[in-house]
Amino acid sequence: MTAPNSSARNDLRAVATPLVQIAKEPYYHATGDELEVFAAAAASGLPVMLKGPTGCGKTRFVEHMAWRLKRPLVTVACHDDLTTSDLVGRYLIVGDETVWMDGPLTAAVRGGAICYLDEIVEARKDTTVVIHPLTDSRRALPVEKRGEYIEAPPDFMLVISYNPGYQSVLKEMKPSTRQRFVALDFDYPQAEVEAGIVAHEGGVDADTATKLVRLGTLTRKLKGAGLDEGAGTRLLVHAAQLIAKGMAPVTACTAAIARPLADEPDTRHALDDLIAAVF
Amino acid sequence: MSERKLFAHELEARLDELLLLTLRQRSAALPAAQLEALPRQQQERVLHWVGIAAQTSTELGWAIAQRAGTRAAQPGFALDDWARAGLEAHDAGGLAAAQARLDEYAAAAPDSASAARGVTFAAVEGRLAGFLHALDGRPMQLRCGPRTWTDGETLWLPESLDLAADAAGNRRLYTVIAALLWAQARFGTFNVDPEPELVQWADRDTALDWFSLFEGMRLEARLALDLPGLARDMAALRGPWPAELAPVAARLARPEASAADSLACMAELRRVGAGDTAHPPYRTTLDPLAARRLRAARIARDAGTLRRALNIMRAIDPHSRGGASDSEYPPLAADGDSVPAELQSGDLQGLPPDARAAAQSLAQDLDGIPPELLRPAGPGAWRPEDRDEGDGAVAAASGEPDALYDEWDYRRGAWRRDWCHLYESEDRPGNTPGSMRCAFATRT
Structure with missing residues (x-):
């Protein structure tokens, strides 16, 4: 050789x-x-x-x-x-x-x-x-x-x-x-810490980050009830990044959180309702 | 049968199989997409009738499949009657007659515009169940019924709604009503006894309407803290509060407001004379007697579950002074040192799942877990020296009681073990009713 x-x-x-x-x-x-x-x-x-x-x-x-x-x-x-x-x-x-x-x-x-x-x-x-x-x-x-x-x-x-x-x-x-x-x-951080991470990584204000974390917390309760996993911090950061680019929060969360998480119609609709409720 | 709705591609495959559409160069994509929105039970019903019709004529089956998606979504639509009418028309007059009958039947449905915008409970049940599951608090069952109310464990919602201008608005209305009922259970509407106030009203229904309205004001503000989008929907649905109610709404919107404040507002209103209530579109009714009856039973059950779990945890804890005991559930220790530290600090994660759920339910019903549920008084019984500070000025009992009874603590809405201490005293000659009253006073 x-x-x-x-x-x-x-x-x-x-x-x-x-x-x-x-x-x-x-x-x-x-x-x-x-x-x-x-x-x-x-x-x-x-x-x-x-x-x-x-x-x-x-x-x-x-x-x-x-x-x-x-x-x-x-x-x-x-x-x-x-x-x-x-x-x-x-x-x-x-x-x-x-x-x-x-x-x-x-x-x-x-x-x-x-x-x-x-x-x-x-x-x-x-x-x-x-x-x-x-x-x-x-x-x-x-x-x-x-x-x-x-x-x-x-x-x-x-x-x-x-x-x-x-x-x-x-x-x-x-x-x-x-x-x-x-x-x-490892687990999801405490809400305040996670909001800080989302704000830092996603480039959004504290209020938006707090709402995103609240939404993430709600989706995590659907684990085993329609979802294999709730929204991780990474998905929340993705949504934050879309919002930081000027996208409406509901649209951003639907695209970055709800759609990646679920395909089953009822679960998707439930996620849509949660997004509308939080924002 | 699985409760999961069939996806469009699954429906398309089923329709294709029933109607041999591939061979006929047809696509079931559109009907399948329309059927996807229906609950699983209705999807199966449509497929059932398509199959029956296809046994006579695949064209007839196709006619039903094409129309069923939009028709079956209408509230109160009688799918079975509609399909039978089409089959009978086919028997009598052929395919054209059947198609005409299927179209006419739908057109003849009462108030078709209302039906088109209306939404049925069955169509939203799945999404609402997911929505509620994601919220905090005790798991809630969903049912439909003639009254919109909750007993604290089940939400009863209308069979259909067509108050909003379109189907999306009616779906939102369902969500708002469900959230409001959930909030009644979650944020303490049934943690106060409204009967002392209600009995002072000439008309109980009017009183309950006002209580419901005031609680709606309070809960809308409470929901706005965590779910501002939902609270915005509520505000949009109801419009601005009438001027005379605006101060009350502001008062009940304070973060520290509770159901007791709603009752206080009722008392003030009663004194100045109450008229009819305003009714927001998401109006709910209250049945406090039923809810509180269930609450009392639930508290007793949950308290038992929690205590059993704590006893078992301590029995299997090698560091516990009690260790394993002869009895199935050894008594809790007199002092608090053997209560798991995380429970004393309110962290329930160390509990097994059923006990954790019971603890959370208790916290919801009692605005926190009473200390005596975690740290009982003495060897399994309440003792006079463990008396709550709020028990009032009573004399300390002396000597051992002759009997102990479990008794209902009305303040707590729960049974307390051996709370009632019975002292027997001999009625000697010369005792007067006054001396008996004195003895009674010193023992209670």
Whole structure:
């Protein structure tokens, strides 16, 4: 096998996993001791598991911590077709050559980055097993296809997240996986805190943010009664951003909150009524 | 049968299957879209008649399917009679006669303009149930009935509404009425006893109308705090208050106003002479006797549920001094240290779901959870020294009572365990009625 030519090198660069160093502080409002716990886990080389409903700030928290710890961040959105090769890497045919391409997990291990596997339970179970050696005292990643054994540098950190609320029984995380992590519970922030987040992120005034949070709180009560999940903070921020662009609040909330949440007619209408009632 | 409405694409598939529309190069998309708005029961009824008609003629089935969506949405429309009329016309005169009969029947429906803008309870029940579920407080059942009222657990709404200019307005009216009834239960309309005031009115119905109106003023202002859009709809529906009622409306709009203030307004009105009430379109009626009867039973039930849960929690708590007890529900401790700290601070999240619901219901009925429900007085019983400050100036009892009884605390609207202490004393020769009265006074 020879080194790839310049054209092939360009192709490789296009598909290589970037190690992003976050330059600007991502806004995050701590609601407990999660900053301290995460920092201590990072200093001890322990992996972290984030649990909480969708849109409550898990991803933002990881971005914030990556910035705070000054480590690159590699994020992988897990799905049920995610294979071990997708994470670890594979041989690719580039031009007339076969070259090895690191997957995001391998790239993160080599680069001493934080690797964030979002919604880990969506991935196939055999895929999640590949992270086991990285989450115990070995802190290493075996790359079987290359016969390589990569020891993780001290800065490497594995973070996974999942939402215990709406995952099916079939997608429960195996105890052999979950008992390797330091866990942090996330939930929607207190109303005042959440209103501050929505106002900051959405660019709306405090009154509008408060109404949006009130609406979000109402929709969360429909969990299990028409909705799998209520509106997360992220949806509220989306609605706020539309409102900040001049859209009428009812229209913005319908588009950014009600329609993404529900398809069933009665639930959609109930959400419409709640929006009209709050605004 | 599932209660979920069928989506348009599901209806389209069902119609296609019944009428073989694909083979006939027809699309059921439009009729399916019209049927989507109907409740599931009506959707199934339409499909039932389409199927029956298709057994005779797929064209007849198609004729029914095309018309049923708009017709069945009309309040009070007799779908079964309408479909039968079409079938009979087909038997007698063929397809053209059936189509004409289906059209005529609909046109002959009384006040078709009213029917077109009207909205039935069945058409809004699902959305209202979702709307109410999202609000705070005790879960409420929805029913339709001749009276618009609530007993605190069920909301009765009209079978249909056609007061507004269009269907959207009538749907909004349904929402406003449902929210107002919910607010009566949520914000304490039935937490005060209106009977002392009501009995002073010559006409109870008139008195209840005024009570309902004043409570409507108070609750509209209360709703405006959390649901300003809804309060705006209410204000638009009723228009400005009459000048003579505006000061009362302002007084009842104060954040601290309660149902007692509404009763105070009634008393003032009674003294100056009350006329007829103004009636907003979202007028509701009140039946305080029924609501408070249910409330009393609910308080007793919820209090029992909460106490059982607390006893069980303590029994299984290894750090509790009581520990496991011989009895099924060990008595609560005399002091409060074994009551979970989070409950003492009002956080109910540590309770099991049924006890949490009971605690929230109690808080709604009693404007908070009475301390003695969380921290009972002594080994399972009330003691004279645990007397509330508001019990008035009574002499302290001495000695052990001869018997204890559960008794109804009218202030709280709930039973209190062993609240009644019975002391027996011998009636000796020479005792006078006055001395008996004295003994009674010292023991109560």
